[in-house]
Amino acid sequence: MIKTSIKIVILTTTILYGASSFAAGDHINHITITGNKRIEQSTIQNYLGFKIGDEYSLVKQNEAIRNLYSTELFEDINIKFTNGTLMVIVTEPPFVSKVDFKGNSKIKNNVLSRELLTQAGESLSKASIQIDVERIKELYKRSGRFSVIIEPKIIPQENGRVKVLFDIAEGPKTGIRHIYFVGNENYRDGELRTIVLTKESRWFRFLETNDTYDPDRIEYDKELLREFYQSVGFADFRVISAIAELSKTKEHFTITYSIEEGEKYNFGEISIDNKLANVDTNELSKLINVKTGQIFNMKALDKIAEKITAHLASRGYPQITVYPDISNKELGITHVKFIIDKADRIFIGQINIEGNLKTQDKVIRREFRIAEGDLFNRSYLEKGEQNLRNLDYFEKIHTQITPTRKKDKYDLNLQVEEKSTASIGFDVGYNTAGGAFGRLSFIERNLVGTGKYLTAGIQGGKRSTSYYGGLTEPHFLDRDLSLSGNVFKNRSGRSGGFGQVEQNYTLKSVGLKTSLGYDITEDLTHDIDYLIKQDKLNAPEASSSRFLIEQMGKFTTSAIGQTLTYDQTDSRIIPKNGYIISGSQEYAGVGGNNKYLKHELDGKYFKSFNNNKLTLKLAGSTGDIRGVGGKTVRISDRFNLGDYTLRGFAFGGVGPRDKKTKEGLGGQQYYSLTAELNFPLGLPEEFNVTGAVFSDIGSVWGVKLNPRSQYRRDEFYNDRSMRASAGFGIIWITRIAPIRIDWAIPVRKKLYDDKQHFHIKFSTHF
Structure with missing residues (x-):
């Protein structure tokens, strides 16, 4: 019995030693690659990592498989080694001949296509399709549809080709039913709702998009609230949170802004800390148009900083920093000191604008008041971005400042996403002077991308009828001049009401x-x-x-x-x-x-x-x-x-x-x-x-x-x-x-x- 056991141990050891020697010590004499139709063998060999004469090992084989899969060029990879021959068997993914959409009426095909990784003329990637599904869902969420269902379908075609179809059930619009404010003691909810851009969903807002949930818009609303409160005395105002709650049925959102108004302040002592030589501080003081005792207004302080910056730039100090330092808040009084200091000279390199399919570049550029080659001024950039938001032409605005190879130059990259600027309105009303009236109007705030403002409409009542149309150029001759022209035709007759x-x-x-x-x-x-x-x-x-x-x-x-x-x-x-x-x-x-x-x-x-x-x-x-x-x-x-x-x-x-x-x-x-x-x-x-x-x-x-x-x-x-x-x-x-x-x-x-x-x-x- 003992002899038999010894023989088994010796035999097992011999087999394992032989297998180990085979796996680690044999060399590759020949490499065969099969299954590839579009991918060149040289490309596969390059990622394979094996060459004729190399020593074969399982570790290298696993590494080769990982390398080939990382290319995303293959659906399946199998490697075998027999008698010195390394056999590589691959299965290529189908060729995407077309990408199409079905069921989408709210978002056009060209908008969806821009979001996809899957493209016609490339190999099919199931991982990319799953990413595409999530991207399309995100796009629908941005437009206010959170119950969208997307089913990707791969339809086989001849010659190893497939058609990728995204079958979309858009679902109803997920509107905002309620907007609440918590912590507001000085202004009612109804007043603050007029400040924020986000609106509550109502049946008469079917042509608007601001009544849907958009996290970017919520962030902008927080900034609007901050600007408003800080312009009416509340220097310490902050938005604690902005919570969006989606109902269990995914039919509507409730937005709750938690705010802290803080104390209301008046201006105390207003001074200037001028760190520039040869600049008369008394001359700069003339640019300050707020006085001690007035209600604190952060927007007014920012404008003063801009005026001081422009004034000094015109006098040979183009690159400076000017900002208001707010301190010593006590008993409803806050003191302000304008800090004026030198800064490194940085210039604007390229200004790159993307996403503006309709709006002309010059309409966007003029809001920044800077051009390529100008000195970099962060306050101008922040003001320019705010000006763009005020135009209300864009759903999203993202500004990125990118350093270049030259230390004294930054590129400005601006990404925008346009929104509809046209609206049709129907007004109804009543007053005791003229009775009931109705008005049908059309407004285009960005006429053919030029920034011009077009209005037209008709109004009728019991005793009057009027037709009107007008066009406004807000930057006439590319200056801060607003030129408008309006035509009208009216008919009115006065008569009594209520005696x-x-x-x-x-x-x-x-x-x-x-x-x-x-x-x-x-x-x-x-x-x-x-x-x-x-x-x-x-x-x-x-x-x-x-x-x-x-x-x-x-x-x-x-x-x-x-x-x-x-x-x-x-x-x-x-x-x-x-x-x-x-x-x-x-x-x-x-x-x-x-x-x-x-x-x-x-x-x-x-x-x-x-x-x-x-x-x-x-x-x-x-x-x-x-x-x-x-x-x-x-x-x-x-x-x-x-x-x-x-x-x-x-x-x-x-x-x-x-x-x-x-x-x-x-x-x-x-x-x-x-x-x-x-x-x-x-x-x-x-x-x-x-x-x-x-x-x-x-x-x-x-x-x-x-x-x-x-x-x-x-x-x-x-x-x-x-x-x-x-x-x-x-x-x-x-x-x-x-x-x-x-x-x-x-x-x-x-x-x-x-x-x-x-x-x-x-x-x-x-």
């Missing part, structure tokens, strides 16, 4: 208006315009006053005008503090047969209390229009007060009035003043309902008769007596439209005035 006296004439107008606008300073803008129009007034002689009959006929107005606007409000979106003043002049008489000179002045002041829960608004306006060269100011050019310009009275319900027909004649001078306090009503915040108490005062007067007129001054009322009213209102920000309802009582009036207690106004855009 209002009939205004018994119709007006038909057709004309053209052009405007040129620019910024004088950051807060002061100037617009110059020219208007030419032809009006036709018509009234039945039997029931109209003699004054009105004398006004009838055709006349042409050719007028030039200007408007200056100075805006010092804390926000142009939701003003809570500050003021805005606007003054305009218009002279008609540059041709035509209608001649007048008109002046108007308008101002608003806002002040908030109790963490912005109470907002006081004071507003006033005044105007004067006079005939030139003996011309009479026509009734269609006169001023009228009433409805929302003087609540408690009907539109045109105060001022000069015919004693016999009771027709309002309008006036050549007017003023109006309003004091209003907005406050919460104590309802749950999500209702978005606030209240208001107000008082309006005003008057309109002045009727200058033509010397040849048969109309006498004792035939109409005309005095400067002040009218006054007081009342309360409710403002309801609904999901569809903001609605305002006011009830006002005249407390000072004339017997012949046309009163109107109830006022309602709303308008929504579909």
